[in-house]
Amino acid sequence: MPIDPVELSRELVAFNTINPPGRELACIKHLEKILAASGLATSVHGFGEDRANLIARIGGTGEKPPLCFTGHVDTVPLGNARWNFDPFAGDIVDGKLYGRGTTDMKCGVAAFVAPICEMAAQLRETSGVVLVITAGEEIGCEGAYNLARAGVLGRAGAIVVAEPTSNRAVVGHKGALWLRAIMTGVTAHGSMPHLGVSAAYKAARALTILEKFQFNVAPHQHLGSPTLNVGTVHAGLNVNSVPDRAEIGIDIRSIPGLSHSRISEHLRAELGEDVSLEPIVDVGSVWTDPHHSWIRQVLEVVEEITGEDAGSSPQTAPYFTDASVLTPAFGHPPTIILGPGEAAKAHQTDEYCSVARIQQATSIYSRLAARWCGV
Secondary structure, eight states: OOOOHHHHHHHHHTSOOBTTTOOOHHHHHHHHHHHHHTTOEEEEEEEETTEEEEEEEEOOOSSSOOEEEEEEOOBOOOOSSOOSSOTTTOOEETTEEESTTIIIIIHHHHHHHHHHHHHHHHHTTSSOEEEEEESOOTTTOHHHHHHHHHTOOOOOSEEEEOOSSTTOOEEEEOEEEEEEEEEEOBOOBTTOGGGSBOHHHHHHHHHHHHHTOOOOOOOBTTTBOOEEEEEEEEEOSSTTBOOSEEEEEEEEEEOTTOOHHHHHHHHHHHHOTTOEEEEEEEEOOEEOOTTSHHHHHHHHHHHHHHOOOOOSSOEEESSOOTHHHHHHHTTSOOEEEOOSSOGGGTTOTTOEEEHHHHHHHHHHHHHHHHHHHTO
């Protein structure tokens, strides 16, 4: 059934799926209706109020596992700045489709849903494809984790993640370990600080340690070194009291071969007993050998469709994706991150996605599915 990926993108943008709170169910049900009408077997997996993931399958014959396409439908908040375009209207101006979630990543979802619906009849008696459309990606892959824990994913021989890459093939990204460091003290009147124990001073000492923290690991050849950033610091409730609690928000980006448990142990040893650490987000890095035969096929297809040289140097991304969860859940198949969005526009005011890139991505995904399934 022919579906216009640009119009489908506009339909998806019209759903307010800002996370928190998410409320992705209506958007997911809209996609389910479209996919089911095209002959795909669909299943909706709820995990909270008005929240759900969607799995859709077509084909699956023979021993070769299906090709997986994945994307999420939740978005980040609008921000405080005034938008020049209605963030839920999907206005198209000068070849750009505007709206929250266009680039990250509803246009990517539309770009793989459209061709798979159109190809459904051809794919039915092949190894097929599986579409994994998630909720809750933006704050730690919540939806993907829910699917992995439920054991409903099945098999996949390779994964295409339609996150924003301007249709360049990306073979890996860093992981993310977000931690809340908590320090406690004893409150007292601000005029008698000697009667209390300041959690703020404990935080100050912790900040000095964090600023100088070294991971003591060799950099990855293409992803570089892990990083640590202190994003938030909070202490006290009023100026005339000794603060009895302080919190530091820590954002660590990890590389393959560096486990998050090892990082946490190292931090605890450095920070000492005065600081407790609580995980907020814990998603691993992703890396596929760029010389893998399927990756080479993807690069060929991208070059055929876009006319741009895929290049000899592997592309990587600084952000995390649902591949952090889905790739290990599927048994570590080769994974590519490739989508029509512009990474630099993600989470921005007046976010947009190029209409031409949506159309390009649709062609790329169609050709990847055709080659995988031999149609």
